[in-house]
Amino acid sequence: MAHITIDGQIVPFEAGQTVMEAAMAAGVYIPHLCHHPDFTPHGSCRQCTVTLKNGWNITACTARAAEGQEISNNTEELNLVRKRLTQMLFVEGNHFCPACEKTGNCQLQGVAYHLNMMSNHYPQFYALRDLDATHPDILLDRNRCIFCNLCVRASHAEGKDVFAIAGRGINKHLVVNSESGKLIDSELTADDRAANICPTGALLVKGKAFQAPIGQRLYDHHDIDEITLGGRHGG
Amino acid sequence: MESFIDETLKKYQHQTTPLLMVLRDVQAQYFHIPKQAVELIAKGLDIPRTQIVAVVEFYHFFSFEPRGRYDIFLSDSITDQMLGKKALADYLCTKLQSPIGTVRADGVVSIDNTACTGLCDQGPALLVNGYAIGQLSEQRIDRIVAMIEQNRPVTEWDSDLFEVYDNIQQPGLLLNTKLPRGAALTAAWQRGLTETLDDIKASGLRGRGGAGFTTAMKWASCRATEETERYVVCNADEGEPGTFKDRVLLNSYTHDIFEGMTICAAILGAHKGFVYLRGEYLHLFNKLNAVLEERRAAGLLGDNILGYGWKFDIEIRLGAGSYVCGESSALLESLEGKMGIPRNRPPSSIIKGYLAKPTVLNNVETFVAAAHIAWQGSEWFASCGTEKSKGTKILSICGDCERPGIYEYPFGTTLKEVLKDCGASDVLGVQVGGPSGTFVSTRESDGRLTFEELSTGGAFIIFNHSRNIFDIVQNFTHFFAEESCGFCTPCRVGTSLLKKQFDKIHSGHGSAGDIKELRDIAKLIKDTSHCGLGQSAAEPILTTLERYPNLYERQIKQQYSFDPVFDLDGSLAVARKMSGRDDGHAHLTQVENK
Numbered sequence: 001m002a003h004i005t006i007d008g009q010i011v012p013f014e015a016g017q018t019v020m021e022a023a024m025a026a027g028v029y030i031p032h033l034c035h036h037p038d039f040t041p042h043g044s045c046r047q048c049t050v051t052l053k054n055g056w057n058i059t060a061c062t063a064r065a066a067e068g069q070e071i072s073n074n075t076e077e078l079n080l081v082r083k084r085l086t087q088m089l090f091v092e093g094n095h096f097c098p099a100c101e102k103t104g105n106c107q108l109q110g111v112a113y114h115l116n117m118m119s120n121h122y123p124q125f126y127a128l129r130d131l132d133a134t135h136p137d138i139l140l141d142r143n144r145c146i147f148c149n150l151c152v153r154a155s156h157a158e159g160k161d162v163f164a165i166a167g168r169g170i171n172k173h174l175v176v177n178s179e180s181g182k183l184i185d186s187e188l189t190a191d192d193r194a195a196n197i198c199p200t201g202a203l204l205v206k207g208k209a210f211q212a213p214i215g216q217r218l219y220d221h222h223d224i225d226e227i228t229l230g231g232r233h234g235g
Numbered sequence: 236m237e238s239f240i241d242e243t244l245k246k247y248q249h250q251t252t253p254l255l256m257v258l259r260d261v262q263a264q265y266f267h268i269p270k271q272a273v274e275l276i277a278k279g280l281d282i283p284r285t286q287i288v289a290v291v292e293f294y295h296f297f298s299f300e301p302r303g304r305y306d307i308f309l310s311d312s313i314t315d316q317m318l319g320k321k322a323l324a325d326y327l328c329t330k331l332q333s334p335i336g337t338v339r340a341d342g343v344v345s346i347d348n349t350a351c352t353g354l355c356d357q358g359p360a361l362l363v364n365g366y367a368i369g370q371l372s373e374q375r376i377d378r379i380v381a382m383i384e385q386n387r388p389v390t391e392w393d394s395d396l397f398e399v400y401d402n403i404q405q406p407g408l409l410l411n412t413k414l415p416r417g418a419a420l421t422a423a424w425q426r427g428l429t430e431t432l433d434d435i436k437a438s439g440l441r442g443r444g445g446a447g448f449t450t451a452m453k454w455a456s457c458r459a460t461e462e463t464e465r466y467v468v469c470n471a472d473e474g475e476p477g478t479f480k481d482r483v484l485l486n487s488y489t490h491d492i493f494e495g496m497t498i499c500a501a502i503l504g505a506h507k508g509f510v511y512l513r514g515e516y517l518h519l520f521n522k523l524n525a526v527l528e529e530r531r532a533a534g535l536l537g538d539n540i541l542g543y544g545w546k547f548d549i550e551i552r553l554g555a556g557s558y559v560c561g562e563s564s565a566l567l568e569s570l571e572g573k574m575g576i577p578r579n580r581p582p583s584s585i586i587k588g589y590l591a592k593p594t595v596l597n598n599v600e601t602f603v604a605a606a607h608i609a610w611q612g613s614e615w616f617a618s619c620g621t622e623k624s625k626g627t628k629i630l631s632i633c634g635d636c637e638r639p640g641i642y643e644y645p646f647g648t649t650l651k652e653v654l655k656d657c658g659a660s661d662v663l664g665v666q667v668g669g670p671s672g673t674f675v676s677t678r679e680s681d682g683r684l685t686f687e688e689l690s691t692g693g694a695f696i697i698f699n700h701s702r703n704i705f706d707i708v709q710n711f712t713h714f715f716a717e718e719s720c721g722f723c724t725p726c727r728v729g730t731s732l733l734k735k736q737f738d739k740i741h742s743g744h745g746s747a748g749d750i751k752e753l754r755d756i757a758k759l760i761k762d763t764s765h766c767g768l769g770q771s772a773a774e775p776i777l778t779t780l781e782r783y784p785n786l787y788e789r790q791i792k793q794q795y796s797f798d799p800v801f802d803l804d805g806s807l808a809v810a811r812k813m814s815g816r817d818d819g820h821a822h823l824t825q826v827e828n829k
Contacts, residue, residue: 123732
């Protein structure tokens with residue numbers, strides 16, 4: 001069988017598979033936030049940046065595996081890059097983990113733990129972002145949105161197209177497909193995949209927040225690599 | 236409004252792809268995009284309203300907030316600034332009593348900055364309701380102000396205000412040769428299309444946009460795809476600050492461009508082509524369409540071109556203010572009526588381009604060169620240039636020199652020769668290839684213009700010793716932060732961080748660790764960004780850090796190891812005002828003295 005190597009480990013792949021798909025199947029964790037196996041790769045969070053032998057960086061979620069590729073993944077250098085990218089997401093939005101219902105189940109937090117992120121490093125942007133609590137069953141808190149596009153992709157797949165990311169550059173923001181721009185007037189329902197797929201606490205189904213007490217949540221006792229490889233992400 | 240939207244959608248045959256054209260019409264009619272229009276367009280085109288919202292918010296020239304009936308955008312390229320843009324902007328704002336970034340209370344005028352408008356050889360420039368006015372002076376501004384205050388429609392303003400000069404200073408192989416209409420097409424068919432493609436291959440022609448991909452290889456790969464529906468797209472989104480050579484080609488070598496596109500179409504088997512014209516070149520739109528009409532009437536476009544039985548036509552589509560749309564896949568997204576976000580590769584646009592069909596996308600100059608090669612043969616073209624960079628390159632020269640304008644040079648010409656020809660003296664350095672290119676100092680003036688050595692899409696900005704490198708770098712760094720599409724984390728967040736970090740050092744607030752931090756952010760953006768914009772956004776900083784480390788060191792407060800990002804004392808100003816205090820205890824020093 002055709003194979004690539006990741007940090008020296010032989011990883012087989014099937015024709016057409018991405019580096020990410022091959023790695024996951026082989027039990028190799030490559031950090032990611034915007035990637036989800038059920039949806040078209042997006043390649044925007046850049047967490048899954050890996051390095052080829054020739055020094056080129058590629059994103060594992062979008063690059064196809066090719067025979068003989070020698071890939072560096074779990075290196076000090078790349079993990080520092082990933083930590084910095086994670087810190088960028090933390091300072092760009094407003095992420096107050098202790099006060100967030102998603103704490104412990106949040107993939108952004110999980111990745112930050114995994115990368116041993118102990119501070120924001122960069123100056124905070126203090127962005128003013130809207131919160132939409134109009135929907136009886138779903139909360140949209142844009143302060144926590146990291147533009148992974150998963151809700152957009154999921155809603156599109158459901159034929160509803162409830163979400164889109166609008167704006168340019170640092171002013172990007174999630175918009176809702178309704179005349180008022182509010183969730184209550186959209187077609188979103190709590191059982192939609194789009195309402196449940198958010199890796200952070202930007203989209204939350206109401207009434208579920210404290211079903212599991214803080215301290216007994218997904219990433220409180222397990223590293224995100226273990227959870228991801230076990231296929232146990234929320235969403 | 237219903238009837239206007241209805242008419243507009245009809246004008247574009249209820250297609251979704253010309254969404255930018257539809258929105259341009261709406262913006263021109265109502266001076267903003269009314270929410271009701273979004274609903275009507277969404278319904279009329281059967282697309283999610285979020286697609287329209289996203290597009291409106293993405294492009295500079297669309298706005299949900301009402302703009303003035305005279306909507307002014309000042310070109311804020313470094314070259315405009317060097318020609319005195321700031322003082323003239325102040326003059327304009329004072330005369331109109333409307334500060335930059337605002338709409339005047341009576342709704343008549345709004346003034347904003349925008350990126351380079353492509354008039355760097357005849358700046359400072361502005362756009363009023365989309366139309367360019369160059370060579371700004373106090374006298375010309377007085378005339379503009381008078382016409383606004385007299386409430387005269389822009390279409391009735393004195394036409395000399397809108398004159399744009401070609402400024403061809405030194406023509407070469409291409410610009411000196413007059414291509415008779417249809418001559419290249421006739422030659423291509425007589426020689427045979429495959430043979431013509433072979434000839435273009437033999438000429439060694441490479442893409443003139445900057446990347447330098449072999450043109451014939453691109454065309455051949457596209458031709459070899461299994462899909463039969465194929466497209467030809469001309470990238471006339473000349474957005475790199477300091478570049479204006481396509482403006483001149485579009486204005487005076489229009490037939491050559493269309494002829495090149497038509498030959499490409501015949502070789503590929505494409506029946507439809509587009510010119511994606513940057514919104515800033517609205518002044519060329521009618522002219523291009525008139526030339527298309529002329530060519531249709533002459534049988535050079537249409538159902539049976541020159542009687543050879545080939546069907547092909549070209550449509551001009553305008554952008555709406557977005558630098559990143561010059562990137563080929565972002566351009567295609569925009570052409571499809573979406574935000575200009577660069578696509579993931581593979582597949583390349585050769586395989587999946589416009590509407591996911593095989594597409595050849597080339598620069599304006601590439602099509603001109605291809606037409607001339609088809610007519611005069613590969614040897615004529617390859618007779619000049621270097622081994623790997625054949626033919627000539629058209630440069631847009633601007634900045635500190637006596638004769639800014641268009642210069643055509645054989646590849647391999649040295650920087651020194653170019654500087655001499657345009658009358659540049661006391662040169663500090665040259666920005667070759669615009670902000671995304673390289674800053675070259677005079678120490679490197681033996682460097683040659685080739686794809687391998689000094690590569691440029693056409694931009695060539697000269698700076699003399701009166702210029703401050705930090706001002707240049709700051710302009711470029713702010714430009715990239717403004718133009719980042721925001722798709723990927725390092726470019727979206729990183730360019731804003733880089734801007735803050737650079738400004739901190741520039742304003743004299745940098746301390747020992749800040750240069751390292753600047754370099755780290757720059758490197759991260761370069762190494763991990765999704766597209767060329769992000770990968771080159773940090774170049775102005777990285778190249779000057781490398782070439783002029785002392786300049787940066789001098790800006791740093793060496794005695795401090797740390798300095799806060801924000802002004803501590805300044806931040807207390809509001810509190811002081813509110814509490815009516817101004818004593819010593821109401822002030823903070825920025826850094827504890829050691």
